[in-house]
Amino acid sequence: MVKAFIFDVFGTCVDWRTSVAREVAAVLPQVDALAFADAWRAEYDPAMARVREGNRGYVPLDDLHLENLRTVARRFGVDAPDSLNAAWERLDPWADVTSGLSRLKQKAIIAPCSNGSIALMTRLARYAGLPWDCILGAEIARDYKPKPAVYLAACAALRLDPSEVMMVAAHNGDLHAARATGLKTGFIPRPTEYGPTQTADLEPGDKWDIIARDFNDLADKV
Amino acid sequence: MVKAFIFDVFGTCVDWRTSVAREVAAVLPQVDALAFADAWRAEYDPAMARVREGNRGYVPLDDLHLENLRTVARRFGVDAPDSLNAAWERLDPWADVTSGLSRLKQKAIIAPCSNGSIALMTRLARYAGLPWDCILGAEIARDYKPKPAVYLAACAALRLDPSEVMMVAAHNGDLHAARATGLKTGFIPRPTEYGPTQTADLEPGDKWDIIARDFNDLADKV
Numbered sequence: 183m184v185k186a187f188i189f190d191v192f193g194t195c196v197d198w199r200t201s202v203a204r205e206v207a208a209v210l211p212q213v214d215a216l217a218f219a220d221a222w223r224a225e226y227d228p229a230m231a232r233v234r235e236g237n238r239g240y241v242p243l244d245d246l247h248l249e250n251l252r253t254v255a256r257r258f259g260v261d262a263p264d265s266l267n268a269a270w271e272r273l274d275p276w277a278d279v280t281s282g283l284s285r286l287k288q289k290a291i292i293a294p295c296s297n298g299s300i301a302l303m304t305r306l307a308r309y310a311g312l313p314w315d316c317i318l319g320a321e322i323a324r325d326y327k328p329k330p331a332v333y334l335a336a337c338a339a340l341r342l343d344p345s346e347v348m349m350v351a352a353h354n355g356d357l358h359a360a361r362a363t364g365l366k367t368g369f370i371p372r373p374t375e376y377g378p379t380q381t382a383d384l385e386p387g388d389k390w391d392i393i394a395r396d397f398n399d400l401a402d403k404v
Numbered sequence: 405m406v407k408a409f410i411f412d413v414f415g416t417c418v419d420w421r422t423s424v425a426r427e428v429a430a431v432l433p434q435v436d437a438l439a440f441a442d443a444w445r446a447e448y449d450p451a452m453a454r455v456r457e458g459n460r461g462y463v464p465l466d467d468l469h470l471e472n473l474r475t476v477a478r479r480f481g482v483d484a485p486d487s488l489n490a491a492w493e494r495l496d497p498w499a500d501v502t503s504g505l506s507r508l509k510q511k512a513i514i515a516p517c518s519n520g521s522i523a524l525m526t527r528l529a530r531y532a533g534l535p536w537d538c539i540l541g542a543e544i545a546r547d548y549k550p551k552p553a554v555y556l557a558a559c560a561a562l563r564l565d566p567s568e569v570m571m572v573a574a575h576n577g578d579l580h581a582a583r584a585t586g587l588k589t590g591f592i593p594r595p596t597e598y599g600p601t602q603t604a605d606l607e608p609g610d611k612w613d614i615i616a617r618d619f620n621d622l623a624d625k626v
Contacts, residue, residue, distance in 0.1 A: 341523040
């Protein structure tokens with residue numbers, strides 16, 4: 183019996199790519215906004231890897247995003263205002279998310295289990311209308327997914343056994359890590375997260391506990 | 405400019421006394437339920453004091469509540485089921501709270517800054533209809549109010565300066581501590597929190613930044 187659903191956010195709940203590109207276009211009209219968004223996002227995993235691997239103490243994603251913004255701006259030969267970092271707080275949800283989450287919330291606790299900070303997830307939820315019961319994820323674990331500590335900290339914060347919690351993501355890697363930690367798993371495809379030429383995570387990569395078309399289909403199936 | 409309102413919960417948002425008494429009466433009909441609720445609550449501060457003073461590591465309030473339940477049940481000469489501990493997840497809000505919070509949420513971030521755990525605050529919010537943007541408080545600080553660390557951890561989690569955050573409480577002591585830590589302060593009286601013979605916190609004890617009759621009056625005044 184699943185007592186809580188926890189969610190990947192970037193890509194699974196919100197379309198970061200076109201949203202960030204929109205914000206980039208507004209302040210840096212001279213660059214290819216989608217290319218800039220992709221380059222910014224490409225620095226995400228390497229930045230977290232330094233924390234995951236113990237080469238750096240925990241730094242909230244907001245700060246990593248800002249460092250990465252400066253790196254990418256240099257590469258594109260532009261001066262980006264620091265305020266552009268708030269682009270990550272203004273990401274549009276996929277069309278099914280707010281209705282699906284509202285339905286799931288009637289059945290169980292719902293919370294993000296994102297690598298975003300509490301501040302970032304809070305502001306994004308207000309922008310995108312994500313009706314979370316609480317904010318879980320990297321900051322309460324002070325480490326980054328897919329480290330087991332992040333999933334376990336989310337379950338511990340809810341005082342639930344991992345077997346009572348389902349991780350929902352559009353990314354097979356996230357679900358492999360959650361399953362290895364004892365959580366239930368739910369897969370939703372987001373085949374255009376990385377644009378029209380996306381090649382990864384188009385299909386479920388394992389027999390996940392639930393495989394759904396979108397958040398409303400997930401709500402139907404639980 | 406206040407960018408976030410953070411709230412004491414027990415007493416300020418919810419009427420713990422009559423709610424806990426109702427749950428006590430349902431499973432321990434042989435005891436004076438209000439007296440039992442008062443005795444249970446009276447163990448709250450001494451239990452946290454051991455953590456605050458460094459004589460014990462951080463223990464979530466759920467566990468302190470359970471230890472206190474057993475202490476009080478022994479004193480009343482009854483066997484209390486552990487399940488009674490969930491009474492603290494089913495506390496009724498004061499009549500003005502859900503409407504007032506919904507209005508305040510349109511103006512700024514709203515979050516509890518309670519000594520309750522994330523799990524307890526999450527389940528209570530679902531029961532009582534408290535529309536928090538996120539859950540802050542003791543658990544993210546791993547210490548208990550009125551230690552400054554708890555207020556500071558709440559501001560840090562929101563990436564706000566303490567001067568941008570208003571602590572709202574029915575208890576002057578909570579507000580003295582919050583003000584000393586640099587936060588703005590809002591006072592709401594709850595003159596029957598401890599029953600009809602309450603003597604403390606009937607009036608504001610200082611010139612708090614906002615003094616309001618209830619949560620809707622607070623929403624009017626900000």
